[in-house]
Amino acid sequence: MSSKGSMKDKVMKVIGKISNSRHMIALRDGIAQAVPLIVIGSVFMIIGQFPIQGYLKFMAHTFGPHWNVVIQQITYASFDLMGLIAVIGISYNLTKSYGDVAPLPAALVAMCGFFLTIPFSMHKDGTFWIPLAQLGSTGLFIAIIIGLFLTDFYVWMVHKKITIKMPASVPPAVSDSFTALFPGFFCLLLVWVIRMGVSFTPIETIPNLMQYIFKPLSIVGTSLPGALICEFLVSFLWLFGIHGANVVSGVMTAIWLAAMQQNAVAFAAHKALPNIVTQQFFDNFVHIGGSGATLGLAIMMIMFAKSDEYKTLAKLEIAPAFFNINEPLVFGFPVVMNPFIAVPFIVAPLLNVLITYFAMASGIVAKTIGIMVPWTTPAIISGYLATGHISGAVLQAVLIAVDSLVYVYFFKKADKRKVQAQMENAKKAETQA
Numbered sequence: 286m287s288s289k290g291s292m293k294d295k296v297m298k299v300i301g302k303i304s305n306s307r308h309m310i311a312l313r314d315g316i317a318q319a320v321p322l323i324v325i326g327s328v329f330m331i332i333g334q335f336p337i338q339g340y341l342k343f344m345a346h347t348f349g350p351h352w353n354v355v356i357q358q359i360t361y362a363s364f365d366l367m368g369l370i371a372v373i374g375i376s377y378n379l380t381k382s383y384g385d386v387a388p389l390p391a392a393l394v395a396m397c398g399f400f401l402t403i404p405f406s407m408h409k410d411g412t413f414w415i416p417l418a419q420l421g422s423t424g425l426f427i428a429i430i431i432g433l434f435l436t437d438f439y440v441w442m443v444h445k446k447i448t449i450k451m452p453a454s455v456p457p458a459v460s461d462s463f464t465a466l467f468p469g470f471f472c473l474l475l476v477w478v479i480r481m482g483v484s485f486t487p488i489e490t491i492p493n494l495m496q497y498i499f500k501p502l503s504i505v506g507t508s509l510p511g512a513l514i515c516e517f518l519v520s521f522l523w524l525f526g527i528h529g530a531n532v533v534s535g536v537m538t539a540i541w542l543a544a545m546q547q548n549a550v551a552f553a554a555h556k557a558l559p560n561i562v563t564q565q566f567f568d569n570f571v572h573i574g575g576s577g578a579t580l581g582l583a584i585m586m587i588m589f590a591k592s593d594e595y596k597t598l599a600k601l602e603i604a605p606a607f608f609n610i611n612e613p614l615v616f617g618f619p620v621v622m623n624p625f626i627a628v629p630f631i632v633a634p635l636l637n638v639l640i641t642y643f644a645m646a647s648g649i650v651a652k653t654i655g656i657m658v659p660w661t662t663p664a665i666i667s668g669y670l671a672t673g674h675i676s677g678a679v680l681q682a683v684l685i686a687v688d689s690l691v692y693v694y695f696f697k698k699a700d701k702r703k704v705q706a707q708m709e710n711a712k713k714a715e716t717q718a
Contacts (some may be wrong), residue, residue, distance in 0.1 A: 307382040308433055313531055315375030315432060316538055319367040323542075323657040326364025330656055331670070333357040334553055357553070364549070364657070365417055367542065368424035372399040375432030383440055387457075390465035391439045397469075398476045399424070399431045402491040419492055421546060425539040426495045435472050442468040506540035507562040512638050516571060520631040523576050523615060525622065530576050541567065549655025552673075558652040561645045565653035568609075568660040569667040569677075570641040571634050573684055575611030578633040580664065581688025582626075583614060585696045592703035595696075608661045618699075629695045633688040640684060650676040 333353035344352050376395035380388035403424070406414040418424075442448070449463040480491055488494050505511040515533050522529030544560040551558050574580025583606035586599035595618075602614045620626050644650040651674035658670045664685060668677035 307379060309532070311375050311379035311382060312429060312433065313534065314378045315373075316371050318374030319370040320657070320659075322363040322370060323367055324659055326360040326362075326657070329356055329359040330364065330549060330553070333360070334654075334673075361417065364546075365421040367421050367546075368428040369396065369399065369420045371425060372396055372428035372432045375429065376436040379433060379436045380440060386440050386443050387461040387464065390461050390469070391436055394439055394465060394469040394472050395431055395435050398435045398472055399428055401473060401476045401480060402427050402431065404490040404492065423543065423546075424492065425542060427491060429539060430495075431476070435476065438475065439465075439468045439472050442471060447471070506537050507544050507560055509562075509638070509642050512562045512566070512571075512642065513635060516567070516634050516638050517631065519576050520634055523620065524627050524630065530572070538564065545653070545655050545657070547655070548653060552654040558654065561642055561652055563653050563655070565656070565658055565671040566641065569653070569658055569662070569664075569671045570681065570684060571637045572609060572660070573637065573664050573681060573688065574606045575609050575615075576634070577611065577615070577620065577630040578637055578684070578688040579611045579614050579620075579630070579692075580606045580609075580685055581633060581690075582618075582629070582692040582696060583611075584685070584689050585693050586700075589693070589697060590700055592700050592707055594703050594707070595700050607663045609663075610661070625699060626695055629692045633691040636687055636691065637684050640687065641680065644680055650674075650680045653677075 333356040341353075348355075373392045373396050377388045377392040380386050380391040400415075403415060403419045406416075408414060419427075443464065447467050449466055483489065483491055483494055488497060506515070515537055519529035519533050522532055541562065541564040545563040545565060548558045548560050548563060572578065574583060583599065583603050586595050587603050590596045590599050598614070598617050602611070602617070605611065605613060615621060618626065620630055641650070645652045651672040653671045654673045656670060656673075658667045662670065664681040665678045668679075668681035669675060671677055
């Protein structure tokens with residue numbers, strides 16, 4: 286094996302280990318716990334901010350001028366709690382992965398640690414005020430750090446037997462509670478010490494510290510070069526059988542969700558939307574058909590396949606492709622370890638990034654309004670919902686056409702090879718008969 290091939294294998298092995306590590310899996314699965322509630326909150330945001338003036342006037346006339354504030358209380362109780370939900374989900378999944386530590390007490394300790402990072406305000410009557418924004422996407426970075434590192438510290442103390450051991454006759458729920466006592470105490474003490482230490486600096490609060498640390502990453506992550514780099518990595522890793530979207534989203538999801546919520550806040554306040562690159566930018570405009578923008582490939586297969594193999598695969602894949610599920614295509618075509626199809630698999634989504642970015646930056650197409658449209662929503666529908674404007678649906682139609690054109694040459698060449706192989710196999714079968 287050449288040194289070049291050996292180096293490539295080593296790099297891919299390292300990336301594979303990282304993407305399949307317990308911490309990356311816990312991060313991905315933990316944030317995924319927030320998705321259903323984000324979608325629910327987005328539905329009520331749509332109801333309260335549906336971008337048709339006639340509808341808004343009718344609702345205001347029927348239910349009063351503040352009707353949408355009442356409707357969006359569900360949004361505040363779901364969408365705006367994604368950080369809180371994420372820290373519980375990450376901690377729970379990470380603890381569960383160890384197999385010998387009760388996950389629920391650890392998740393509750395992580396939740397308390399997360400609350401402890403938030404700067405409370407005291408009213409004159411002695412009550413505390415918690416800024417809701419810190420429980421949402423604004424606090425997502427802190428939620429990730431607490432969910433991963435504080436949970437590891439908790440598990441380490443349990444493994445080191447820094448616990449209160451109860452008799453076997455004690456019910457598990459009670460026993461787990463006492464097991465969490467000392468680890469929970471030291472975890473919260475650690476967060477409190479960090480909080481107090483930061484309070485004596487000009488930065489003052491942990492949220493301010495996180496903004497200072499991650500500001501460069503957030504700027505890059507929501508820029509055009511950052512979007513292109515991220516998308517290239519998604520496609521490139523998939524070519525080696527590594528779920529590129531999971532690897533990249535493990536790092537970037539917090540940034541894109543925060544950008545999404547900034548747009549949601551601006552949209553609700555009828556202000557200019559600040560961000561182009563959001564979670565919906567990728568889910569609904571770049572990954573049309575899934576990673577690699579493979580809906581275009583699926584359509585070309587349906588239209589032009591001549592080989593029996595691709596005709597059959599096209600019939601199996603076209604329906605999932607419309608719902609952005611492309612694993613049957615990625616592994617059945619295959620795209621993995623196929624240098625010939627690698628070119629359009631990388632180029633198509635990069636073109637989607639460029640076309641979408643400039644279309645939104647120029648104002649030709651509306652930006653995403655911060656509504657969490659499920660990634661399985663079919664194109665055209667998702668484009669309208671994500672932008673609140675028909676221009677989003679039109680853009681998706683254009684992107685599908687572009688992706689199809691990118692794939693058509695490469696698919697026809699691959700299909701021609703399959704037809705030739707099919708004919709050769711038929712001749713061999715006749716000869717043997």
